[in-house]
Amino acid sequence: MSSVEERHWSQEEFIDRARTVAPGEEFDLEGRTYRRRHYPAVRDDDSEGQRRLHATDPETGAHVDLLRAEVRAFWTWAVVNTFFYTGVRVEELREITQTALSTLRLSDSGETVLLLQIVPS
Structure with a gap:
């Protein structure tokens, strides 16, 4: 942990x-x-x-x-995990909003996958 x-x-x-x-x-x-x-x-x-x-x-x-x-502890955790799992830069992280999230339903399994769209800086 x-x-x-x-x-x-x-x-x-x-x-x-x-x-x-x-x-x-x-x-x-x-x-x-x-x-x-x-x-x-x-x-x-x-x-x-x-x-x-x-x-x-x-x-x-x-x-x-x-x-x-x-x-403060939650947002610190969220930022660190976003950096770790996505590899975004600080300026890209600052541009992420809820509109950057979308879902994709896989046709073969019907599973829903959450996608994060990051606009490159």
């Missing part, structure tokens, strides 16, 4: 552990203790509150925005 993949999965585990405790309570992850942050001004049914999941390391005071860290 690559380090970017490990980072992505560890961020997901961090989020899962944080969601198991109520705001203000502590939880352990990989031998460290964290406290889930509490937002008193945010109601439970508030959609903005659903997008907030933060933790603090009580020993160091380090603050982590868990959802932002997971998004």
Whole structure:
């Protein structure tokens, strides 16, 4: 498993552990203790509150925005894997949009294959 993949999965585990405790309570992850942050001004049914999941390391005071860290870990994983499996250059990667994806149905087996069309720079 690559380090970017490990980072992505560890961020997901961090989020899962944080969601198991109520705001203000502590939880352990990989031998460290964290406290889930509490937002008193945010109601439970508030959609903005659903997008907030933060933790603090009580020993160091380090603050982590868990959802932002997971998004960053996912996109790092996606970019590294795109480079690895396609061999694209950075400028080509920046031009990829969802319109670059198409499907092809194989006539002999009926299998659907996903195609990525990269415009050369």
